[in-house]
Amino acid sequence: TEEDLNQIIMYENWLIRKLAQGDSQMVQSILVGFDFQDKVLEYVQKRRLIEEKAVRLLQYRVTIEQDDIRLTEIEF
Numbered sequence: 001t002e003e004d005l006n007q008i009i010m011y012e013n014w015l016i017r018k019l020a021q022g023d024s025q026m027v028q029s030i031l032v033g034f035d036f037q038d039k040v041l042e043y044v045q046k047r048r049l050i051e052e053k054a055v056r057l058l059q060y061r062v063t064i065e066q067d068d069i070r071l072t073e074i075e076f
Contacts, residue, residue, distance in 0.1 A: 005031060005040050008055065030056040036074070045076045 012029045020026035031040075036057055044055045057074040 001037060002039055002043075004033070005043060005055070024053060028054075028056065030058060032058045032060060032071070034060060041074070048076060 008029050008031055012027055015027045016022060016024050036059070041057075044057060048054050058071045059074055061070045061072070062068075063070060
């Protein structure tokens, strides 16, 4: 959801300030979910183009036959 994305971005900003001495290249944000709202997809795509800073989106699927969880990165 947008709330989850906002929380990740706030945490990313905190990490950059407190642990990475302001170097945003040292922090990579990843959001894992079953599905993503269109607003989240739009924001992540715009952020990548404008700020050249990515939030990686990983979509998970549970496969019962293989008793496994599959992660697939959403590409833009």
